[in-house]
Every structure is written in structure tokens, then in C-alpha cells.
Amino acid sequence: MVSITKNKLKYIRSLQQKKFRQKYNKFIAEGDKLVLEILQSKRTKIELLVGTADWVQAHASLLRQIGEIIPVSERELKQVSALPTPNQALVIAEMLAPEIIPERVQNDWSLYLQTIQDPGNMGTILRIADWFGIQHVFCSFDSADIYNPKVIQSTMGAFLRTQLIRMPFEELTNRFPDLPTYGAVLHGNSIYTHAFPSKGILVMGNESKGLPKDLQAQLDQLITIPAHRVSGMESLNVGVATGIICAALRKG
């Protein structure tokens, strides 16, 4: 059993904060299942693994590529963990280097998130993209940080199976000028009756402000999830709305 030094403890805890994640280009992920997914996905390099001695022994064959492994007691794991109930293992890994796969973007649906600011919504939308096989999720620079530990934990590994790329919308449409662009708004065409093509870019806007007018003006189609009656509601949660529209895109 190796002990965790004070400096290492401080380093691990620092990654709960965005500024340190950015400084080191690292993030933290916890729990048996998520750690195994990260190990198996091979999309990132793991710098450090802290796990209970039993867990480390049980998964030894998977751990060969890891820079440093610290087997600990459950009590020690509790010291480094940010979870209310630490679950066997925790890793520090390099942030992913997302890639645009041009032929995939060209022939499929992608998402563009304009100023999605809530980390919970960001995590939910990545799960939706993963569920519906939408591989590319683009977002504006002012959207939430997916490496927020709460997002990482809540996406249940979806961040490993999608390409999340920050770029201005104009850059995306300049690169793929032929793709039809769709924006979700409150007074567009009904998603129930629209015949969606097999590819395109679905643009979702900010939680409270929706899509800016100047962005709407650049889009080919504005679409809406019809409210069943004139309810008092102004909008659905953006994650829910994304799910409903993705289901409509994929139903064909």
C-alpha cells in the first residue's frame, strides 16, 4: 500500500477547478465503471490512477499503460474523491483532443450548441448525441466546460464517444457550406410535419435567451416542438428539447 503525498492530494483536488484543469490540460473522473470505460476507450492518456488495492489487483491487465498507479485503502480514496460515496477508482487523464471526421459531418447530423451554459444540460446533450449516434457536437466558446467533474460523471462516458469541438458557428458553416442548418425556436415549423433530410446541423440556443436573432437569420430552417395547448410555459428544458428533435431527425 502506497500513501498519497500531500502534494499529490493537492494536485488531484485542484482539478476540481477549471483554472487548474486548463493549466494542466487534465481532468478527473471517478468510479469503477467510468474509469474502466476510459481505460477501454483509449481516447485519452491516463496520468495517474488511484484505486483500492483490490480494484487495482483485479484490473492489473488493463493498467499497463498508466503512468502512475497508487493503490490505497478505502479511507484514503475518500480523501481524494469528490464523490459522496467514492467508488473504487479515480483517474487523472489528459483532456481529449477532439477531431472533425469530415466525411461523417458531411453525411450525417451534427449538433451546434450556442451558449449552452449549464453543465448539467451539456452532459445531458452529450448523452443524447451518443444515444442517437450523433458523433459531432460543436459548441460556441462560451458554452459550458465538459470537464467539470459533475459533467464528466453525469455523461456516463458519452464524452468518450462523441467529438466535442469548440468553434464559431460561421467557421463550421464555412467548412461545410452544403449542409442544411436547422435552429430550434419557439415559432418555427412543426417538427411533426417537417420532412427532415438525412444530414444537417441542428442548432440549439441558450437556456434562457434561445438563439440570437442574427444567428437565426443565417439558418435554412427554424423548427419548433409544438406545445399541446397554450400553456404558461415559455420553453422546454434545452436538453429535453434536443432529445425530442433528435428523435424526430432519426425516426425516418
Add this chain to the structure above:
Amino acid sequence: MVSITKNKLKYIRSLQQKKFRQKYNKFIAEGDKLVLEILQSKRTKIELLVGTADWVQAHASLLRQIGEIIPVSERELKQVSALPTPNQALVIAEMLAPEIIPERVQNDWSLYLQTIQDPGNMGTILRIADWFGIQHVFCSFDSADIYNPKVIQSTMGAFLRTQLIRMPFEELTNRFPDLPTYGAVLHGNSIYTHAFPSKGILVMGNESKGLPKDLQAQLDQLITIPAHRVSGMESLNVGVATGIICAALRKG
């Protein structure tokens, strides 16, 4: 300007906790917009309103039925508020007395939530029900408390426009034996191809465990949102799944 007594301050703060909400049968709601919605909905009796002096003056005509009104300074409002940025007014109101409107249940879709435990999901589902005009949301006794202040704030008034009723599933089906019952599971019939009737009960299960087998066995139909490919995902967030299925029910 009246001051808030220490006892009153203590009472207001106590309502952040479920045990005191249940003891007093009261809940707390904050913010200009939500407070106005509660006042206008007339679905609950307001015991106490704490508002900035300007706000109280501006809405005097709406405030006649209220037991006690305490106009305060912004600084005082901050003392009683649980919001990071208090917003003009706060009320303590009686918990709603939800009602079953039999002819509505009999002729429309309703939801049944089996052990939905996350307050955020509960709030999201109430917003979805409101959006799609689903008036009755039934839930098991072990589902989350909607009077959790975070839920109340996040539903944006949807709790005022739906009837949320706790009862065992069997009681609901005994009362409405002719309604078709649908359960969301991972390996059911595709929602894309199923012809939904114009009424029924949609049953959604627990966040991690889904619907218990014995409950599944009681249902007429098991339905699924098809994943677009065999992704690594086990499930969509239950709020998102509820939204997607409700859209499918209502598209006809």
C-alpha cells in the same frame, strides 16, 4: 418598513427542509415571476409574503388575500432568501391539494412516475407535462418531493398547472381499468412505428433501475426509444426520455 423577527426568519428558513415543510404543510417559492404566477393561479393560499417595499407597492392589488405581508429592504430580503440573487419577493404558501379530474384522466394521457428520485428530474418532467398539456402526473410514494425549493424554482410554475398525485400504481389502474398502460423500457416496441391511442397512462421508471419487472408485467405495452446505433449508452436521462415519448404521443 417592518422588520422580520428572529422567529419568523427561523420559520422561513426551516422550510428549506422537508421535515418542516411536512410539519407545517407549507412550502417556499421565490422571485418576482414565480410569486406572481402563484398569486394569479389561485391554487394555494399564501400565508406570508416578504417583498421589497417597491415590489409590494407595485402589486398591492394582487396582495389582498394574503395573510401577512412584510415589506423589506433588499438587504433584509437577502437574509431570508435561499437564492444566490434574491429577486424582489418570496412567499410561504400551503401545499397544493391536487385533485383527480376523472373525465380528464379517462380521455387523455397521464403520466405515472415510479420511484423518480432526483428532484431535478421531477421538475423537468412537470415542465414536460405542462408543455404537452398532460394534466395529471401520478407518482409512487417513494418519488422525489416536488416542494423541494430547487424543484419549485426549476419548474417555472409548471407545478401550478398540473395535478401531481401520489398513489400506488394499482390504485390508479383499479380506478381507471380501461385505460391502456404503456411502460418505457430498453427492449420494447419502437415509439417511431407504434400507433399510439389518444389516451392512456405512460409509466416511467427509476433513474438507474428502470421499471420493476412485476410492474412491467402489469402493463399493456412496453415501448422503447430506439438507439440509433449500438452505442455504449445504457439509457437516456429519464426526463429526456419522457419528453421524447410525450412528443410521440402528441404528434398525432
